[in-house]
Amino acid sequence: MLRLRTSILTHLAIPSSSAYPCSSPCRLLSATAPPISPNPSSFAVEDYLVGTCGLTRPQALKASAKLSHLKSPSKPDAVLAFLAGLGLSGADAAAVVVKDPRLLCAKVDKTLAPVVAGLTGLGLSRSEIGRLVSLAPANSRCRSIVSKLDYYLPLFGSIDNLLRPLRRSNCLLRCNLDKVVKPNVAFLQECGLGACDIVKLCIPAERILTTNPEQVRAMVACAQRLGMPPGSGMFRYALQAVAFLTQEKITAKVEYLKNTFRWSDAEVALAVSRNPSVLRRSKESLQRKSDFLISVVGLEPAYISRISVFITFSLECRLRPRHYVVNFLKENGLLDRERSYYAFCRMTDKAFTDKYICPHKEAAPHLAKYYAAACRGELPAQ
Structure with a gap:
């Protein structure tokens, strides 16, 4: 060779x-x-x-x-x-x-x-x-790939953007452009999505473009029922969240969210409208985060519904380690003023380290080591 x-x-x-x-x-x-x-x-x-x-x-x-x-x-x-x-x-x-x-x-x-x-x-x-x-x-043996890329390249903006969904599936290259893809793109554009929005929607879920146009219309109707009509800022996120989920599954997940986070109908509606991706979280993940945020951190259910992005943060690598660090700083009088839980959870890891770990190297020399261990899932004994 x-x-x-x-x-x-x-x-x-x-x-x-x-x-x-x-x-x-x-x-x-x-x-x-x-x-x-x-x-x-x-x-x-x-x-x-x-x-x-x-x-x-x-x-x-x-x-x-x-x-x-x-x-x-x-x-x-x-x-x-x-x-x-x-x-x-x-x-x-x-x-x-x-x-x-x-x-x-x-x-x-x-x-x-x-x-x-x-x-x-x-x-x-x-x-x-x-x-x-x-x-x-296999697609590279067919001359039709040229006409398909002639359409996809302007839509996706670059070959790199197009190759990202192709790493998972070749359905974009197999699908009929005129009967399926182009009608879906035209409909999504009617819903207020520009080419950039469509690409962001389809890079993680390219099947939205290649599925039956009637099914895409049903997805849009489902997003609307969640309170996010076409043209709204969260519409793309809602459509991505409900894509290929049946109405029965969505209804069941909404009910599970209500019970798990002790939300009212209004609170679960608010949580989903602000972060539709909660509908795609596993029941196990939702239960564990509810237990931690409500029982350990002590957050009110209404507060979580207003900031439902909490549910998308990693429990092991973000929520739990940062909670323990801030608690340690409070208990030892090292926190100069009270801050909301969301304020330090939303930070990047570097920003959190610079603000809450590095300034206390002398007063708490082992804090950085313990924080790193907690982020790896190795909680220190004390």
Whole structure:
């Protein structure tokens, strides 16, 4: 594999003025493809996948079932050379083959090179195309990927923003643009969301764009029932919170919030309107935070409903350690004035350390060590 890659990269030394080494597939193939085995019938796909592509034996066994028709290494060698030309390492190429073994059967001159030329025309660099191929090798064999990126790139604003959801799923590249994605985008824009809002909405939940348009309308209606109509500041957060949750699940979670935090109907409505993401918190997490905030810290349920962002803070890394630090400072007369619990919970870790830990190095030399241990879940004995 190393010898093959060395040979490939040697032949791919192309002047920097060339945008893509694979823009001339015929030259690339003639320069990099190893000679075809003199005895094609002796070509063993599984051994090739292990020895040349770098797959493990179990991976090769699984992938070879889709490549049983290959009779020589000429086409796979050309594809590997092509991937090397996009900047993919041997490990990257192996991962691509595991995801999509059939890529090794693709014709470089008629399939892969035209796709890369089209993506180059959209302004993508060689390394950006290589990253795209690594995440979506099967889609990279289809020329339709060019027209889809021609639509997605202006919407997402950059290839980096687009690649983030593609790391989880390729549904954006598989979905029908005209029948699904474009109608959903148009509807969300009618709801007052700009392109930037849509991207922020879909980077963590890209399926909102690729799901049935009628279901997206149902999600919007659900967000409205929570008191956040289209155009309101919290609408995007509400839509993200209720996405793909049934009305029954939302109703059950609202009831659980009421019981767990001892809220009235008005208080739970206020909490959800100010922080819709509480609807996606697990019951275990909600119960533990309720026990701590009400029973240990002593906060009133009404206060928590007004500042429901408390529920999104980490209990182990933020709420509990900071509570113990501030209590220690109070008990030892080291806190100059009373501050609300929210005031020090909202700070970044650096700001909290600078304000509540560092000034007391002499009076409490072990406080920093204890705070760090508490943040790791190792509560000190005292």
